[in-house]
Amino acid sequence: xxxxxxxxxxxxxxxxxxxxxxxxxxxxxxxxxxxxxxxxxxxxxxxxxxxxxxxxxxxxxxxxxxxxxxxxxxxxxxxxxxxxxxxxxxxxxxxxxxxxxxxxxxxxxxxxxxxxxxxxxxxxxxxxxxxxxxxxxxxxxxxxxxxxxxxxxxxxxxxxxxxxxxxxxxxxxxxxxxxxxxxxxxxxxxxxxxxxxxxxxxxxxxxxxxxxxxxxxxxxxxxxxxxxxxxxxxxxxxxxxxxxxxxxxxxxxxxxxxxxxxxxxxxxxxxxxxxxxxxxxxxxxxxxxxxxxxxxxxxxxxxxxxxxxxxxxxxxxxxxxxxxxxxxxxxxxxxxxxxxxxxxxxxxxxxxxxxxxxxxxxxxxxxxxxxxxxxxxxxxxxxxxxxxxxxxxxxxxxxxxx
Ligand code: CTP
Numbered sequence: 001x002x003x004x005x006x007x008x009x010x011x012x013x014x015x016x017x018x019x020x021x022x023x024x025x026x027x028x029x030x031x032x033x034x035x036x037x038x039x040x041x042x043x044x045x046x047x048x049x050x051x052x053x054x055x056x057x058x059x060x061x062x063x064x065x066x067x068x069x070x071x072x073x074x075x076x077x078x079x080x081x082x083x084x085x086x087x088x089x090x091x092x093x094x095x096x097x098x099x100x101x102x103x104x105x106x107x108x109x110x111x112x113x114x115x116x117x118x119x120x121x122x123x124x125x126x127x128x129x130x131x132x133x134x135x136x137x138x139x140x141x142x143x144x145x146x147x148x149x150x151x152x153x154x155x156x157x158x159x160x161x162x163x164x165x166x167x168x169x170x171x172x173x174x175x176x177x178x179x180x181x182x183x184x185x186x187x188x189x190x191x192x193x194x195x196x197x198x199x200x201x202x203x204x205x206x207x208x209x210x211x212x213x214x215x216x217x218x219x220x221x222x223x224x225x226x227x228x229x230x231x232x233x234x235x236x237x238x239x240x241x242x243x244x245x246x247x248x249x250x251x252x253x254x255x256x257x258x259x260x261x262x263x264x265x266x267x268x269x270x271x272x273x274x275x276x277x278x279x280x281x282x283x284x285x286x287x288x289x290x291x292x293x294x295x296x297x298x299x300x301x302x303x304x305x306x307x308x309x310x311x312x313x314x315x316x317x318x319x320x321x322x323x324x325x326x327x328x329x330x331x332x333x334x335x336x337x338x339x340x341x342x343x344x345x346x347x348x349x350x351x352x353x354x355x356x357x358x359x360x361x362x363x364x365x366x367x368x369x370x371x372x373x374x375x376x377x378x379x380x381x382x383x384x385x386x387x388x389x390x391x392x393x394x395x396x397x398x399x400x401x402x
Pocket of ligand 1: 271272275310325326
């Protein structure tokens with residue numbers, strides 16, 4: 001594995017005594033490690049020990065001018081490819097959950113775009129308390145990764161869940177979060193979500209899409225080390241760690257954002273559900289019903305939106321372009337025709353008539369269709385798993401092409 005830049009955020013629990021061992025284990029597999037500590041953590045492990053083991057200055061104080069002068073907290077947050085919070089106390093998890101930034105560690109955690117892995121450690125009752133459980137659940141929903149805690153004898157004398165995972169388990173979890181590094185050096189442009197085409201200042205027509213599939217592709221590409229730009233349509237999802245996001249709500253805004261980012265991109269994944277039509281006239285005020293009095297209804301004239309995928313494929317060059325297809329019947333036959341019509345290198349076809357795949361749900365089942373008409377069926381899996389399968393296939397086809 002390539003060496004990666006890991007920021008180890010140490011907080012104030014007795015398990016901090018294991019952190020020197022964790023530093024050695026991370027360095028042992030070749031990573032560069034820097035440490036940041038809370039004031040409480042210094043009761044359990046000395047900054048001097050961590051400085052000696054990492055060979056890097058240990059940061060402890062947000063407001064220390066000389067520390068900030070050397071590497072300020074924003075640069076530290078940007079430097080990290082992964083932040084590990086170990087031990088993660090109940091108090092730290094609560095502060096993370098609420099987005100607090102009242103010391104160096106929480107400020108860095110709020111500022112970083114890197115993935116975050118927490119290794120909780122606390123008394124069994126503190127861990128099982130509904131407040132801690134709710135905080136951990138919310139953090140995980142936001143994409144924070146977790147390793148442990150484990151069951152065993154706790155420093156406080158209780159037995160049960162609450163022990164910090166052993167350093168080897170934390171290193172293994174970090175390796176999983178960091179991903180295989182196979183897309184390092186690549187610039188991946190992903191679109192996701194539906195577009196909304198305004199009728200007036202309050203109404204719009206839109207396509208159904210949660211954005212989950214495209215966001216999963218963006219997250220997986222970032223996990224594999226790519227520089228990822230995600231052009232997001234209408235979605236309520238939060239940005240995956242390590243991903244740069246541009247919001248573009250209408251098809252035309254999405255087209256402009258995509259074209260502005262296309263030049264640098266080496267791989268494009270077009271998962272967005274772009275509305276094919278928009279109202280010919282978009283009123284900048286609310287259309288009042290009284291203005292329609294005497295009329296039996298309201299006629300909306302639609303005009304065709306640009307086909308972004310076709311436009312990308314016309315300028316494809318050496319890029320690898322993946323399109324998606326939402327099909328309600330004859331899925332494979334329709335996808336075979338669509339890949340030829342659009343001119344992309346791979347088409348991911350969704351059967352939108354299924355209730356367990358496609359729109360809104362967390363799972364998907366797809367067909368991967370190549371320009372020659374070859375088809376690979378991917379069975380029902382979680383969207384992150386489908387994203388991994390798509391990128392595995394992209395990597396394989398690019399290797400074959402080279
Ligand atoms: N797409 C696009 N711009 C559009 C419409 C679609 O870039 N105006 C892209 C989608 O992001 C997707 C692919 O084209 O990658 C196929 O989208 P889909 O909705 O399945 O097909 P359409 O081109 O809209 O064709 P049809 O509605 O006839 O199936």
